[in-house]
Amino acid sequence: MSYEMNFGQAYNEQLPTLGESMSEVIRFFGGQHIYGVGGDFAANLIAALDADEQRGGIKIHPSSNEMHAGFSACAQAEIDGMGFCLTTYMVGSLPCTSAAALAVTEGLPVVFISGAPAESEVNQLAIHHTIHPNASWKTEYDNALEAFSALGMRVERLQGQRIDGHPNIAGQRFYQIVSEAYKNKQPVFIEVPRDQVFAKTQPIKLPSSLDNICCASNILAGTELIVENILTKLSQAKAPMLYLGDRLKHNEALKSLIITFAERFNIPYATTWFAKGLFDEYAPLCLGAYNGIFTQTEGREYIEKSADYVIDVATSIFPQDCNIAFSTGTHKIETFENKTLLKGGSLLEKDLVVIFEGLLEKNIKSFDFGTVDQTKVSKENTELSAGGDDVDFNNLAQTLNDLQAQDESPYVYLPEVGNSYFASYSLKVRQSILGRSWLTNPWYGAMGTTLPYARVVAQRLKQYAEQIPELKERAVVIIGDGGFHFQLNELIHFLKDQTDVTIIYMRNNVFHLGKSGDGPIYHCNDKEFDVHSLVKAYQGRSKTCTSVSEFKDYFKICKQQSGVSLIEVPAKPIEERQSNELKLLNLYIKSQNGQIEAVQAWKKLTT
Ligand SMILES: Cc1ncc(C[n+]2csc(CCOP(=O)(O)OP(=O)(O)O)c2C)c(N)n1
Numbered sequence: 001m002s003y004e005m006n007f008g009q010a011y012n013e014q015l016p017t018l019g020e021s022m023s024e025v026i027r028f029f030g031g032q033h034i035y036g037v038g039g040d041f042a043a044n045l046i047a048a049l050d051a052d053e054q055r056g057g058i059k060i061h062p063s064s065n066e067m068h069a070g071f072s073a074c075a076q077a078e079i080d081g082m083g084f085c086l087t088t089y090m091v092g093s094l095p096c097t098s099a100a101a102l103a104v105t106e107g108l109p110v111v112f113i114s115g116a117p118a119e120s121e122v123n124q125l126a127i128h129h130t131i132h133p134n135a136s137w138k139t140e141y142d143n144a145l146e147a148f149s150a151l152g153m154r155v156e157r158l159q160g161q162r163i164d165g166h167p168n169i170a171g172q173r174f175y176q177i178v179s180e181a182y183k184n185k186q187p188v189f190i191e192v193p194r195d196q197v198f199a200k201t202q203p204i205k206l207p208s209s210l211d212n213i214c215c216a217s218n219i220l221a222g223t224e225l226i227v228e229n230i231l232t233k234l235s236q237a238k239a240p241m242l243y244l245g246d247r248l249k250h251n252e253a254l255k256s257l258i259i260t261f262a263e264r265f266n267i268p269y270a271t272t273w274f275a276k277g278l279f280d281e282y283a284p285l286c287l288g289a290y291n292g293i294f295t296q297t298e299g300r301e302y303i304e305k306s307a308d309y310v311i312d313v314a315t316s317i318f319p320q321d322c323n324i325a326f327s328t329g330t331h332k333i334e335t336f337e338n339k340t341l342l343k344g345g346s347l348l349e350k351d352l353v354v355i356f357e358g359l360l361e362k363n364i365k366s367f368d369f370g371t372v373d374q375t376k377v378s379k380e381n382t383e384l385s386a387g388g389d390d391v392d393f394n395n396l397a398q399t400l401n402d403l404q405a406q407d408e409s410p411y412v413y414l415p416e417v418g419n420s421y422f423a424s425y426s427l428k429v430r431q432s433i434l435g436r437s438w439l440t441n442p443w444y445g446a447m448g449t450t451l452p453y454a455r456v457v458a459q460r461l462k463q464y465a466e467q468i469p470e471l472k473e474r475a476v477v478i479i480g481d482g483g484f485h486f487q488l489n490e491l492i493h494f495l496k497d498q499t500d501v502t503i504i505y506m507r508n509n510v511f512h513l514g515k516s517g518d519g520p521i522y523h524c525n526d527k528e529f530d531v532h533s534l535v536k537a538y539q540g541r542s543k544t545c546t547s548v549s550e551f552k553d554y555f556k557i558c559k560q561q562s563g564v565s566l567i568e569v570p571a572k573p574i575e576e577r578q579s580n581e582l583k584l585l586n587l588y589i590k591s592q593n594g595q596i597e598a599v600q601a602w603k604k605l606t607t
Contacts, residue, residue, distance in 0.1 A: 006165045015200035018158070018192070019048025021171030025178055026058055026111075028206050031084045033459075034060050034113075035072035035452075039088020041115030041129070044197035046086070058084075061459075061497075063452065064489040066092050070099025071452035073110045074441070077103065078453075079434045079460060081250055082182060083110035089117065089191070090129040093144045098446060101151050103187035105444040107247065110187040111178050114144060118195030119160055148189035154180055157191040160199050171201035179213050183347050185250055218350035227358035230311065230340055234265075234364055237309035241287065241302070242269035243333050245315030246442075249278055251349050252435065257356040258313065264360070266367045270299055270333075272315055272323050273425060277413070277438025280431035285369065289425060290333065292325025293606060294581050296397075296426040304332045310339040314352065317343050320443060328588050330606055391551040391569055392577040393419050393506065396478070397426035399548050403555055404430060409472035412457050413438045416450040416483035418513045419571075420506055423579035424478060432473055433464050447483050451490035458499035474559055477503040480571075482511040482524035491538045494564050501565070502558045505531060508571040513582075515573070531568050540564030 016024070022045075026034070038046050052058045063069035066087045077083030083103070087093045093114035103110040117127050126132050126139045142157075149155045156177055158170040174190065181188045207213055234240055242262055248255050255278065262269050262285055270287035271278060273294075281288050287299025295303075310333055316323060325331035333339070344352040391399055404411055410432040415424035421440060429437040439457065441449055457475045465471045484505055494501055509525040535542040540563050545551040551567065558565035571577065575586065584605075590598035 006167075012200075014203055016171065016203055017048065017198045018168075018170045018174070018201045019045065019051070019197045021201050021204060022113075022174050022192075023049060023052035023057060024206065025171075025175045025204075026084055027052075029082045029178055029182055029210070030080055031082055031111075032058060032080075033076060034058055034084040034086050035063050035069040035076065035456075036060060036086030036113075037063055037066050037069055037088070037092055039092050039115065039129075041089035041117065041194050042086060042092065043115070044194045045113065045115055045192055048197050049086070060086065061493070064487075064492065066095040067098055067448070068452040068487065068490050070096035070110070070112065071102070071446075071449045072456050073112070074099055074103050074106070074108050074449070075439065075453035075456035077108035077110045078106075078249070078439055079436055079456065081109070083108060085110060085112045086114075087112070088115045088129070090114075090131070090144050093189070093191075094147060097147055097151065100148055100153060100187050100189065102441050102444045102446050102449070104151055104153060106441050107185045107249075108187060109181040109185050109250070111181055112148065112187060112189045114189070114191045116157055116191035116193045117141065119193045120195055122193075145189070145191060153187055153189055155189040155191075158193065158196060160193065160196045168199060168201040170196055170199070172204050175204055175206070182210070183213065218346050218354050220346055220351045223351070223354045223358060226340075226342075226355055227362070230355075230359060231362055231364065233309050233338065233340060237338075238367075239302070239306040239369075240267050240309040240311065240367060241307045242267055243290070243310050243312045243315065244269055244271045244275055244278070245313060246272060246274040246278070247314035247316075247344055247349065248275060249436075251353075254314075254349050254353050254356065255279075257353065257360065261356055261360055264366070265364050266369050267311075268299070268302060268369050270303060274316075274320075274323055274442045275314075276425065276442075277429055277436050281428045282430055288428065290331075291323065291425070292330035292332065292334075293328055293584055294325055294425065296580060297428070307336075308338060310336050311342065312339055313342045314344045314349065315341075317345075322443070326585060326588065328606075389547045389549070390577075391545060391548045392571050393423045393579045393582070394577050395548060396423050396504070396506070396569075397579065399551055400476075400555075401426075401428045403552055404428065407559075409474065410437050411474050411476045412436065412461070414450045414454045414457065414475060414477045415440050416477070416479040417441075417445050417447040418480040418483050418506075418511070419508075419579065419582065420478040420480055420483070420504075421445075422513070422581040422585070425581055426579065433468075433471065434460055434473075448486040450477050450479055450483065451487045454501050454503075455490060455493050455497070455499070458494060458501050459497055462497070462499050472559070475499075475501045477501060479503060479505060480512065481505065481507045481509060481529075485524055488534070491535075491540075491564060494540075495538050498563070500562050502555065503564065503566040505566050505568045506571045507531070507568055508573045510573055512573040531566065535564060535566045538564050540566060542566035542568060544568040544570065546570060 073083035073085035145155045161168040268285045270290040273291045276289040288297030324334045410430035415421045511524045532542045591602035
């Protein structure tokens, strides 16, 4: 029995293929790009998506390998709101598990799409790319589904018509799983049997807009009482502040409601470390990213000495060590008494949206905040950064801050895990057109993500610059040599995409962060390695810069150059050349270990 006999000829004739339906759903969720690597099980999917590209739709970008495709999709989710990754069966999808774990942890809606054997192939014989020791007595097809499922993700293999004439619901299932990712800000994994891509599926009628996806309204009661409670506390406060967390990162509407609220009543705001880069740190009310003793901004003084009421919004429900000053007991907001916690438990933070909408309707006095002196850095910072004119981790952030202060065009910083990551917390960021000017995976902390992330940032900046020629924003990667060597095959895509990036290559010839011994495992580089020849192969330009002034001059030149520009900084893996954050962390660890001098120095800093 065909559909025709079941629902009639008119219905039958308007049926799309699954591939068409998937393209439509991907575009509905804002997916203009997919990062991936091909393979035989993905060939039909690629053909279907390529057809969409030819109609001016989705663009497929090849990555250097699947893990990088996954990481680029994560970056895409960070800046576009949704990420899409396409791979072949098992050999292609399994390398994405690290990116998927990152997406689970960082709360990123990434759709991992994998080709799969045809339904007609299953149960006939063992299929290549499956995990199949030669002593197996049965075939296994679901290992990738199980692997992603073990990460706590929603996984599904789409299925075709079970019986002739019965409805094929694959298109609808695809929509439902992708919308789960969108609503919950979590990745999903979908396998698509290759014989289903061109099979007809039931047509779907998409909602009029993303706002109209069902079940996304606030179901938490008591908003009015919460608003009243905040109003009472505000009326008793002299120096209130907002403390903003990273759950805001996908919610532009809520971000702008909060900023409107802050500006209307002159209430200053700080972010957690993990929410760094979401707001313009040059804005008069912005106190920067706060993390107890590790905070370098002038805003810290207001938070620790003046603030008498904190509205804590969208921060983590479970305390995370790095975000609460590594449990040093110096994070004043963590233990602040007069605080309202608005964690945001509803889908798409609708509960927070109604609270801020409610607050904006009320009559609140405007507070007398004055302004933070945005030019000063804290005393400890200056003291701890002192170390001569050589550029190194101890003064890198300050050097970049000097450059950014003089340059109206934002730098979009991409710090790699390692010393670069810690040093980057002292960067003061402008607001980028991308809505993010500091982008990494701060909690999961996977090394090897920065170039796949920077690729996406550079692509988007190029797209924007095509529409707004005066836009001069720049992707700036800060990376150790170990981290660079993890992923430098991704450089080919900057050449192919004709995009621009400045890479600050902090060369110390070791995996320094976390190094505990001198074993060969820490030696990630060779003294003879010539990074300039490598950059040249990618048609890029580079220079070794030793002094701060040389660095500043060349950084400005890089900004004018297209393609890959790299600044090699000879970094010394010694204590004096560490960033303030790491010096403090090391001091804390030593004092915890009972070293007398460290105990005294830590006491002096914290009392
Ligand atoms: C995928 C992954 N592997 C290992 C680590 C552990 N790790 C964190 S930092 C680091 C060393 C970084 O060395 P490098 O990139 O040279 O930068 P440096 O700290 O020397 O500046 C390592 C191995 C990690 N975070 N992620």
